[in-house]
Amino acid sequence: MGDFKLSASLLGHDDDVRGVAFPTPELVLSASRDATVRQWKLTSTKPPTFDCTLSSHGTAFVNSVAFVPPSNHYPEGLIVSGGKDTIIEVRRPDRSPQDNAEALLLGHAANVCALHVSEDGQTIVSGGWDAEARIWRVGHWEAATVLQGHDGSVWGVLSYDKDTVITACADKKIRVWNVSGKLLRTIAGNPDVVRALCKLPHGHSSQADFASAGNDGVIRLWTLGGSQVAQLHGHESFIYSLDVLPTGELVSSSEDRTARIWKGNQCIQTITHPAISVWSVATCPKSGDIVTGASDRAVRIFSRADDRQARPEDIRAFEDSVKSSSIPQQQVGDINKEQLPGPEFLQQKSGTKEGQVQMIREPNGNVSAHQWSNAAQQWVNVGTVVDSAGSSGRKQEFQGKDYDYVFDVDIEDGKPPLKLPFNLSQNPYEVAKKFIADNELPISYIDQVANFIVSNTQGAAIGQSGESQTQAPGSDPWGSESRYRPGEVGAPAVPESRPxxxxxxxxxxxxxxxxxxxxxxxxxxxxxxxxxxxxxxxxxxxxxxxxxxxxxxxxxxxxxxxxxxxxxxxxxxxxxxxxxxxxxxxxxxxxxxxxxxxxxxxxxxxxxxxxxxxxxxxxxxxxxxxxxxxxNHALLAIRGFANLFNTEEGRLIMDGEFDKVHVLLKPYVADPGKWHRNLIIAITTVFINYTVMLSASSSASASDPPSRPNADRALTLLDDTTKIINSATDSEIMYRSLVAAGTLLTLGDDFRSAAREVFDLEQCLSRAEKTVKEPRIKGVVAEMRDELGG
Incomplete structure (x- = not known):
C-alpha cells in the first residue's frame, strides 16, 4: 500500500486549526481559534478542490468539532462544535452563521475541549476544563448525563458503543462509564496527562479495544477491562489526537510537527508539517483519506490514492515548506553542535525506523533536522533548528533591560502581541498584577497570567540558564508553546503570596x-x-x-x-x-x-x-x-452601560441614572440561568463598576459612612449579586459577582452585618466554593470571609 501524499491544502482560517472532522469524501469540517467553524465542500476532483463556507462565527476560540450523521429528522446531518464560551453549538449544515442554531447545549462551566459522536448518531459526548464530561441525546437537548469525579480537565471522550463511554483526563487516568453515568472502572498507570482516545475495530491485530495517548508521547492499546496490550513509540512530544483508518491502522497527531500512521505496533509513515503543532487528525470512513489541522492555520488532506492526490508541483511546494520551516530548539532539547555529524552522515547511514530524526551540523553553522522515510529509504529534510524565547540560554532584552523570559501574550486577533517580561527572582503574581494594570486588562486574567508564568518557568531556579530549564509535564494545556492567550491556561499550583x-x-x-x-x-x-x-x-x-x-x-x-x-x-x-x-x-x-x-x-x-x-x-x-x-440587543446595551464607566462623563450619567439602569437589569438578575452567560457577565461587570464608584466615594469621605442614597444603592447591589452567586455555575460569572459583593463588604460594618444577617452571604460563599473549584474563586472567598469576620 502506497504512502499518503498531499491531496489538498485548505486555507482560510486566521488562527490555529484546533479540530477537524471528515464525515464524507465531499465534506471536511474545521474549528479554529479564530472563533469560526468552517465547511469545506469538494467542488472538483482532479486535482481535489474544496470550497469554503462559514458554519459558525462566535466571539471566542473553538477547539472541537464533530458531525452527527444524517437521519430521518436531520437529513443533512448536524455540525457540533464547542470551545472557550462553554456552549456546545449544534447547527444544520445548510444554515448560515446568521441563522439560529438547532440547539445550544448548556452545562459546562469552562472550555469545551473534546467532542465525540456515537456511531449510530444518537449520542454526543463532551469533555471540558470543568473536570466534567456530559452525555447528550441527539434531539433531546435539554437533559444531559453528567460524568463527575475527574480530578482535572477532560481532554478526550469516546462514545465506545450504545452502553459505554470512555473519558481521558489531565489527572492521568482513563475512566470507563455506563451511559447512565455509573463509573464502571478507572484505569490508572499513565505517567502523564491523557489527551486522546480512539476505538479500535473488532478483530484488531492487537486484540485491544481502544487506544489512548497524551503528554508522554506514547500510544497505548487497552482492553475495556483495563489491561494494557501494547505501547507504540515514535512521537517525540505531546500527542493531541487519534483516529483509525478503515484498514484498522491508527493515525496520530502531535506537538512534534507530525501526523503518523501505525500498522500493528509499528509506525509506517511520518507526515511532517510546516507547523509547530498538529492539533487534530481525522479519517474519512469511506475514502480512507486523512485530514489534519495545525498551528500554521492550515487544513490539509492526504490520500494514498493517486487520483486523489494534488498536482506534483503542489506536493513539491508542501515538501519545500517543510524543509524551510523553523523548529524551536525547546522542541528538540539540548543540542551540542560540536558533537553532531555533518551532511555526509545522510549518505553514509540509514535510519533504523520510520520517523527517526537526525540532527545535522551544516557548513554554515546551522543545525538542520532530517527524518528517515522507510518508503523512500532516505533522510528527508524537515527544517532548521532555531533559538526561541526562554530556551536559548541567553537573557532576553526588553525595553533596555535583560530578563530570563519575555513571553508573547495575544490579546486580540490581528494585533501585535503584548510582551510579558519576567525574571526568576520575581513574584509571578506581582508581575501578573503589573502586566494587567499596564495594559488595562480585566482583573479576571490575573490568576491565568500568573499560572502561565509558573507553568512555563517551573523547574527553573534563579541563576539558571535557559538551557537547563524544564517545564512541568502537562502544566500548559496547549503544549510547550511560549505564546499565551488569556483564558487558555490550566491550573498548576498557585503561589502562596497572592495579592x-x-x-x-x-x-x-x-x-x-x-x-x-x-x-x-x-x-x-x-x-x-x-x-x-x-x-x-x-x-x-x-x-x-x-x-x-x-x-x-x-x-x-x-x-x-x-x-x-x-x-x-x-x-x-x-x-x-x-x-x-x-x-x-x-x-x-x-x-x-x-x-x-x-x-x-x-x-x-x-x-x-x-x-x-x-x-x-x-x-x-x-x-x-x-x-x-x-x-443580543440587550447584551450590547448592557456592555455599553459597563463601558460608560471608562470616562468621567460616562460615570456621571451612570451615577445619576442608577435607578433607571437597575430597572432594566432587574428581570435578568431575577432568573440569570435563563440567559446567555455573556449577558450575565456584562451585568456583573456593570455591578462591579458601580461598587468601584461606591468604594471611591466612601474613601473620599474618609471615615464617614456612605450617604443614605449610596447606602440604599449598596444594599440593592448586594441583593443582586448574592442572587447571582446563588444560581451561577459559570466561573467568570461567579468570580465577577463575588468581586462586586466583596467590594461592598469593604464599605463598612453596616454592610457586613447586612451580608451576614439579611443575605446569608456565608451560605453563598460555601456554594461558590463547591460549584466552581478554581484558585481565584477560593482566593476571593477567603478575602470575603476575612471581611465578614472583621
Missing part, C-alpha cells in the same frame, strides 16, 4: 466588538435600503464618510487604550450610531448598538449626547431592551 483583590478599585470595560465587521454589516444593510428604495432610512454619502472616520478613530483609540477627547469624528459618529440603533428596522439595529457600545468606552461624546427630544444615551440604550426575543 489582595478586594476592594476592586479599577473600572472594567468590555471592548469585544469587531469594528470592521460592524462597518461592513452597516454598509450591507445600507445597500439593501438603497436597492429597495428606502432612501429615508439609508445613510447618505456624508453619513458613509462619517462612519468610516468613526471606525478609524475608534480603532486608534482601542489600539492605544486611551479615551479620545472631543474628536469631531466621534461626535458625529455618535449621532450616526444613535440613528441606526433607534430608527432602522429592529432586525437591522444590532450593528448600530454594537457601535454605541464601542463608543461608550472611547468617547466622552456618547455620555453627553442629548437628542432633540431630550433623550440621553441611557434612553437610547433602553430601546434595546424592548424586544426580549432578541437578547
Amino acid at each position: 489582595k483583590v478586594l476592594p476592586q478599585t479599577q473600572y472594567l470595560k468590555i471592548v469585544s466588538g469587531n469594528l470592521k465587521a460592524m462597518q461592513k454589516k452597516i454598509l450591507e444593510f445600507n445597500e439593501e435600503f438603497l436597492n429597495s428604495g428606502s432612501k429615508d432610512a439609508a445613510l447618505n454619502p456624508t453619513g458613509v464618510n462619517i462612519l468610516s472616520a468613526t471606525i478609524k478613530q475608534l480603532d486608534q483609540a482601542q489600539s492605544s487604550s486611551k479615551v479620545t477627547e472631543g474628536s469631531p469624528a466621534l461626535k458625529e459618529g455618535v449621532e450616526l450610531a444613535v440613528k441606526i440603533a433607534t430608527t432602522w428596522p429592529v432586525e437591522k439595529r444590532l450593528p448600530g448598538t454594537d457601535l454605541l457600545c464601542a463608543l461608550a468606552a472611547s468617547s466622552p461624546s456618547l455620555a453627553t449626547f442629548t437628542s432633540s427630544g431630550s433623550e440621553t444615551i441611557i434612553d437610547v440604550f433602553s430601546d434595546a431592551f424592548a424586544n426580549t426575543e432578541k437578547p
Whole structure:
C-alpha cells in the first residue's frame, strides 16, 4: 500500500486549526481559534478542490468539532462544535452563521475541549476544563448525563458503543462509564496527562479495544477491562489526537510537527508539517483519506490514492515548506553542535525506523533536522533548528533591560502581541498584577497570567540558564508553546503570596466588538435600503464618510487604550450610531448598538449626547431592551452601560441614572440561568463598576459612612449579586459577582452585618466554593470571609 501524499491544502482560517472532522469524501469540517467553524465542500476532483463556507462565527476560540450523521429528522446531518464560551453549538449544515442554531447545549462551566459522536448518531459526548464530561441525546437537548469525579480537565471522550463511554483526563487516568453515568472502572498507570482516545475495530491485530495517548508521547492499546496490550513509540512530544483508518491502522497527531500512521505496533509513515503543532487528525470512513489541522492555520488532506492526490508541483511546494520551516530548539532539547555529524552522515547511514530524526551540523553553522522515510529509504529534510524565547540560554532584552523570559501574550486577533517580561527572582503574581494594570486588562486574567508564568518557568531556579530549564509535564494545556492567550491556561499550583483583590478599585470595560465587521454589516444593510428604495432610512454619502472616520478613530483609540477627547469624528459618529440603533428596522439595529457600545468606552461624546427630544444615551440604550426575543440587543446595551464607566462623563450619567439602569437589569438578575452567560457577565461587570464608584466615594469621605442614597444603592447591589452567586455555575460569572459583593463588604460594618444577617452571604460563599473549584474563586472567598469576620 502506497504512502499518503498531499491531496489538498485548505486555507482560510486566521488562527490555529484546533479540530477537524471528515464525515464524507465531499465534506471536511474545521474549528479554529479564530472563533469560526468552517465547511469545506469538494467542488472538483482532479486535482481535489474544496470550497469554503462559514458554519459558525462566535466571539471566542473553538477547539472541537464533530458531525452527527444524517437521519430521518436531520437529513443533512448536524455540525457540533464547542470551545472557550462553554456552549456546545449544534447547527444544520445548510444554515448560515446568521441563522439560529438547532440547539445550544448548556452545562459546562469552562472550555469545551473534546467532542465525540456515537456511531449510530444518537449520542454526543463532551469533555471540558470543568473536570466534567456530559452525555447528550441527539434531539433531546435539554437533559444531559453528567460524568463527575475527574480530578482535572477532560481532554478526550469516546462514545465506545450504545452502553459505554470512555473519558481521558489531565489527572492521568482513563475512566470507563455506563451511559447512565455509573463509573464502571478507572484505569490508572499513565505517567502523564491523557489527551486522546480512539476505538479500535473488532478483530484488531492487537486484540485491544481502544487506544489512548497524551503528554508522554506514547500510544497505548487497552482492553475495556483495563489491561494494557501494547505501547507504540515514535512521537517525540505531546500527542493531541487519534483516529483509525478503515484498514484498522491508527493515525496520530502531535506537538512534534507530525501526523503518523501505525500498522500493528509499528509506525509506517511520518507526515511532517510546516507547523509547530498538529492539533487534530481525522479519517474519512469511506475514502480512507486523512485530514489534519495545525498551528500554521492550515487544513490539509492526504490520500494514498493517486487520483486523489494534488498536482506534483503542489506536493513539491508542501515538501519545500517543510524543509524551510523553523523548529524551536525547546522542541528538540539540548543540542551540542560540536558533537553532531555533518551532511555526509545522510549518505553514509540509514535510519533504523520510520520517523527517526537526525540532527545535522551544516557548513554554515546551522543545525538542520532530517527524518528517515522507510518508503523512500532516505533522510528527508524537515527544517532548521532555531533559538526561541526562554530556551536559548541567553537573557532576553526588553525595553533596555535583560530578563530570563519575555513571553508573547495575544490579546486580540490581528494585533501585535503584548510582551510579558519576567525574571526568576520575581513574584509571578506581582508581575501578573503589573502586566494587567499596564495594559488595562480585566482583573479576571490575573490568576491565568500568573499560572502561565509558573507553568512555563517551573523547574527553573534563579541563576539558571535557559538551557537547563524544564517545564512541568502537562502544566500548559496547549503544549510547550511560549505564546499565551488569556483564558487558555490550566491550573498548576498557585503561589502562596497572592495579592489582595478586594476592594476592586479599577473600572472594567468590555471592548469585544469587531469594528470592521460592524462597518461592513452597516454598509450591507445600507445597500439593501438603497436597492429597495428606502432612501429615508439609508445613510447618505456624508453619513458613509462619517462612519468610516468613526471606525478609524475608534480603532486608534482601542489600539492605544486611551479615551479620545472631543474628536469631531466621534461626535458625529455618535449621532450616526444613535440613528441606526433607534430608527432602522429592529432586525437591522444590532450593528448600530454594537457601535454605541464601542463608543461608550472611547468617547466622552456618547455620555453627553442629548437628542432633540431630550433623550440621553441611557434612553437610547433602553430601546434595546424592548424586544426580549432578541437578547443580543440587550447584551450590547448592557456592555455599553459597563463601558460608560471608562470616562468621567460616562460615570456621571451612570451615577445619576442608577435607578433607571437597575430597572432594566432587574428581570435578568431575577432568573440569570435563563440567559446567555455573556449577558450575565456584562451585568456583573456593570455591578462591579458601580461598587468601584461606591468604594471611591466612601474613601473620599474618609471615615464617614456612605450617604443614605449610596447606602440604599449598596444594599440593592448586594441583593443582586448574592442572587447571582446563588444560581451561577459559570466561573467568570461567579468570580465577577463575588468581586462586586466583596467590594461592598469593604464599605463598612453596616454592610457586613447586612451580608451576614439579611443575605446569608456565608451560605453563598460555601456554594461558590463547591460549584466552581478554581484558585481565584477560593482566593476571593477567603478575602470575603476575612471581611465578614472583621
